[in-house]
Amino acid sequence: MESLSKLRSTITQFWPPRPAFTEADVSKGSQAGRVFMVTGGNAGVGYELCKILFGTGATVYMATRSEKRAEVAIKSIKASYAEPDSMTGQLKFLYLDLSDLVSVRDAARRFAREENRLDVLWNNAGIGPNAVEDGVRTTQDLELFMGVHCVGALLLAELLLAELLLPQLRAATTPDLPSRVVWLTSILVDTSGPRDGIDFALLETGVRDQTTNYAASKAGAWMLGREFGRRHTPEGILSVVMNPGNLDAGSFKGTPRFAMFMMRMLWLQKPVFEAYTELFAGLSPEVTRDTYERYIFPWGRLVPDSSVVRQDVLKAAESEELGGLGSGKKLWEWCEVKWKLAE
């Protein structure tokens, strides 16, 4: 019985039904006055998401590490609209390198100087398992995937929260829509993650196999997303964890040609589908305070945590009081120690 439901869960993540929340659900101008940040918005899925968000009339920050690539992306997004100059939406570049904690601190500070609100942060930026040479580490000498997907992403979210979201909530005289922070995991957590999602003994070094390092960092993003929800939902901020699906985008850089050919034949979709999953996580009215312990399947479906394949990862993320390993809290505290490397 259990293996049947595992099989069903895996199949529906590889071959999801049609997206139920698309650009058609966020009409032109519907998000005017709101401020969004998409990390890594200059390429792949983040680019597709920025393109949709621009049409909604919001101010959208493309937070990424190359001004040149961001400028090209912004120009191309604007060119995809018939009358870009008549639109209320704005697209802005924010310099952010998640592999350098000094840059993360700096980006949060600069953003808070320019804006007095943040409605949704999409922690979209990421590196695929085959995209980098072995042995590359972050500026503060952390294992790259854990450094970017967990330590850097959480620092950014926490700084923006302290600088902007909490003061904004305290100053609000009328209740606004709650802000959201979106965390991206991957099916590789299920297929390639170490036992319990993360091996804490190997957090500093990682292992030789980059797919395992990637999967552990995505399990980490999942656990941090849950922990973020535990800590901040009572303050009025929603934390949303999602598997984006499998898309033909930069995450597969470095994958051997034949494997790409087969994956394209079997399950890879256009990046806009993952953008729909992110759109659902960030803007769907179905996501509320009551759904915070739920997970989002591609292309935008709320499912109970228990329908996710790897029960050991879920159990590990659970607090010790509830019989889990408390790995979310443990990882969070490890990240806090690492942030001090760039104070």
Ligand SMILES: NC(=O)c1ccc[n+]([C@@H]2O[C@H](COP(=O)([O-])OP(=O)(O)OC[C@H]3O[C@@H](n4cnc5c(N)ncnc54)[C@H](OP(=O)(O)O)[C@@H]3O)[C@@H](O)[C@H]2O)c1
């Ligand atoms: N594609 C999939 O099937 C898939 C599946 C599961 C999960 N995901 C996740 O979905 C997200 C997007 O994937 P994608 O396939 O669209 O990737 P992509 O095309 O490679 O785009 C990744 C984006 O992240 C940026 N980025 C990378 N390292 C960064 C850093 N240190 N600081 C700031 N920005 C950085 C990249 O900027 P540069 O242009 O400067 O490199 C780029 O804009 C990732 O988190 C990925 O793990 C994707």
